[in-house]
Amino acid sequence: MIINAISDEKYLGDVLVRSDLNVPIVNNEISDDFRISKSLEIIDKIYDYSRSITFVSHLGRPKANDVDNSLRPIAENMSKILKNEKVHFIKSIYGDDVKKSIKNLTSKIFLLENLRFDEGEMKNDIEFSKLVTSPFETYIFDAFGASHRQHASVVSFGNFLNSYQGPLMNKEISELDKLLNNEKSGYSVLLGGAKISDKLGIIDKLLPKVEHLMIGGGMCFTFLKAMDYEIGKSLVENSFISKAKDLINSKYGKKIVLPTDFGVTESIESNIRREINSNNFSKNQIGIDIGPDTITKFSEIISSSKNLFWNGPMGIFELDQFSHGTKAITQAIAKAGGYTSVGGGDSVSAINKFSNLNNFNHVSTGGGASLEYLDGKNLPGVNIYKPLII
Ligand code: AMP
Numbered sequence: 001m002i003i004n005a006i007s008d009e010k011y012l013g014d015v016l017v018r019s020d021l022n023v024p025i026v027n028n029e030i031s032d033d034f035r036i037s038k039s040l041e042i043i044d045k046i047y048d049y050s051r052s053i054t055f056v057s058h059l060g061r062p063k064a065n066d067v068d069n070s071l072r073p074i075a076e077n078m079s080k081i082l083k084n085e086k087v088h089f090i091k092s093i094y095g096d097d098v099k100k101s102i103k104n105l106t107s108k109i110f111l112l113e114n115l116r117f118d119e120g121e122m123k124n125d126i127e128f129s130k131l132v133t134s135p136f137e138t139y140i141f142d143a144f145g146a147s148h149r150q151h152a153s154v155v156s157f158g159n160f161l162n163s164y165q166g167p168l169m170n171k172e173i174s175e176l177d178k179l180l181n182n183e184k185s186g187y188s189v190l191l192g193g194a195k196i197s198d199k200l201g202i203i204d205k206l207l208p209k210v211e212h213l214m215i216g217g218g219m220c221f222t223f224l225k226a227m228d229y230e231i232g233k234s235l236v237e238n239s240f241i242s243k244a245k246d247l248i249n250s251k252y253g254k255k256i257v258l259p260t261d262f263g264v265t266e267s268i269e270s271n272i273r274r275e276i277n278s279n280n281f282s283k284n285q286i287g288i289d290i291g292p293d294t295i296t297k298f299s300e301i302i303s304s305s306k307n308l309f310w311n312g313p314m315g316i317f318e319l320d321q322f323s324h325g326t327k328a329i330t331q332a333i334a335k336a337g338g339y340t341s342v343g344g345g346d347s348v349s350a351i352n353k354f355s356n357l358n359n360f361n362h363v364s365t366g367g368g369a370s371l372e373y374l375d376g377k378n379l380p381g382v383n384i385y386k387p388l389i390i
Pocket of ligand 1: 192193194195196216217218219235287288289311312313314315316317318344346
């Protein structure tokens with residue numbers, strides 16, 4: 001192994017690694033550990049050069065020391081993935097507990113408690129940053145999924161240690177750059193999911209750059225409502241209707257491809273699905289998936305795209321009856337001939353359910369962060385430290 005970027009300081013000492021271990025946990029079970037396994041790839045690279053390796057991350061949006069948001073189950077999952085290495089969980093973020101464990105090397109690999117248990121993380125507090133970083137010599141920022149946040153671990157921890165940008169960050173950026181640099185050969189974007197406010201805001205920036213912008217999932221109903229369609233009781237973000245109208249009427253509006261038919265239900269709990277054309281919504285129906293004509297239309301665009309970025313499911317794919325669209329689209333992207341890049345936790349779950357991660361050129365650990373990066377934003381945590389190249 002050759003360490004180029006750190007040739008004079010091969011020895012990293014006690015290393016603090018900021019990863020994004022923010023994974024879905026249901027009934028104390030981790031339902032998808034893709035981010036964890038990706039985050040652990042750094043260990044092989046730095047193991048021989050480190051005295052100890054301590055991971056730190058946020059999990060969810062906890063109010064205070066909320067046990068439901070403890071990282072303890074993540075440490076257990078990390079140990080399982082690593083097999084030969086036990087990850088020692090420290091139930092503090094800073095203080096004597098952390099210092100003693102590291103000084104005494106009770107393990108080689110540690111995980112600290114949820115960064116967001118201290119309000120200093122989200123407030124980007126300098127004293128908090130000093131406290132967390134004080135037992136360490138090296139800081140490696142490797143949390144692409146958090147790189148769009150102006151939080152202490154993203155922008156301030158690095159000021160107190162010898163700091164590097166980690167290998168997962170480097171990989172994420174170079175993969176997304178492939179899409180941006182390929183603008184000439186064109187790229188299309190497929191958006192879905194439910195968090196309309198997160199995604200609608202960037203559509204106007206993406207629209208001039210892309211060939212096609214396909215919109216499915218819960219997001220599309222705000223656009224349909226803006227076009228005066230009846231959408232029954234489907235998800236809608238009323239405060240974005242006028243923005244959706246402006247986008248549709250803009251000079252790039254023709255690039256927006258919306259569903260023309262849907263899977264609908266009168267009650268999500270009933271799990272009963274009917275197919276309707278977008279003109280035929282009745283007031284008590286909820287759009288819960290895209291329909292067969294839309295699957296065909298989206299699949300044609302997907303297979304003819306030289307480059308494609310996908311974020312967000314096409315329907316409530318967690319329920320079998322409402323998952324047809326997401327399943328078909330996942331499989332269409334999996335067999336597409338062009339370069340395919342996917343971001344977002346739910347898209348990764350859909351791939352794990354209906355296909356295989358290996359069928360995609362790049363699967364990003366960051367949903368919101370990858371969209372903001374494509375949008376051309378300078379993310380607070382991107383390229384602020386020298387790359388760690390090993
Ligand atoms: P997001 O975090 O924004 O990517 O949203 C993911 C969630 O969107 C998933 O849990 C889906 O069940 C949900 N979703 C997708 N389509 C719909 C829809 N038509 N109505 C309600 N929720 C949806």
